[in-house]
Amino acid sequence: MSMKIAIEELAGCSGCTIAVLDLHEMLLDVVDKADIVYSPVIMDVKEPPEGIDIAFVTGAVRNAENQERLEKIRRRAKTLVALGTCACYGGVSGLSMLHSNDEIFSYVYREVETVKPDGVIPTDVPPFLYRAFAVGDLTKIDYYITGCPPKETYLKQIIPALVSGDKLSLSRKSVCAD
Numbered sequence: 459m460s461m462k463i464a465i466e467e468l469a470g471c472s473g474c475t476i477a478v479l480d481l482h483e484m485l486l487d488v489v490d491k492a493d494i495v496y497s498p499v500i501m502d503v504k505e506p507p508e509g510i511d512i513a514f515v516t517g518a519v520r521n522a523e524n525q526e527r528l529e530k531i532r533r534r535a536k537t538l539v540a541l542g543t544c545a546c547y548g549g550v551s552g553l554s555m556l557h558s559n560d561e562i563f564s565y566v567y568r569e570v571e572t573v574k575p576d577g578v579i580p581t582d583v584p585p586f587l588y589r590a591f592a593v594g595d596l597t598k599i600d601y602y603i604t605g606c607p608p609k610e611t612y613l614k615q616i617i618p619a620l621v622s623g624d625k626l627s628l629s630r631k632s633v634c635a636d
């Protein structure tokens with residue numbers, strides 16, 4: 459039976475998922491062994507199914523909906539991988555802590571001309587948590603892949619190894635080396 463893979467999106471820009479898609483033909487080798495069963499960015503599936511083997515989670519936890527989705531994917535996946543700097547450390551979403559919620563909402567819905575011309579702040583936005591969290595602050599994470607987005611060279615080594623169940627052996631490298 460094929461392995462089931464999911465990619466969950468929390469508070470981020472979807473760039474990490476695009477980085478996975480950018481692996482191009484290498485993905486064909488992955489889908490030979492695994493089915494991608496859930497990804498809000500690349501398929502129209504609203505809920506992660508039960509019985510996921512490996513779930514990648516991108517983005518930080520900034521609001522109550524992010525937290526709920528993180529908890530759900532943790533319950534439904536045997537292995538949970540934090541993918542990208544937002545998920546691993548808070549990243550760009552963490553910068554929101556430099557401003558109050560009122561400042562953020564006012565900027566997004568009133569000041570950015572291209573987004574919300576009527577200036578009305580919607581009332582159905584999920585409430586922010588008191589701070590942004592890395593996913594590992596709130597649940598058990600099995601592997602971390604950093605980078606904004608993660609480097610293709612690492613994804614090409616890590617994803618096939620995870621899917622095949624092979625032992626990972628990455629070279630030691632400074633994050634500043636390249």
Ligand code: SF4
Binds near residue numbers: 469517541549
């Ligand atoms: Fe986007 Fe970078 Fe965050 Fe990935 S780590 S979701 S690319 S901002």
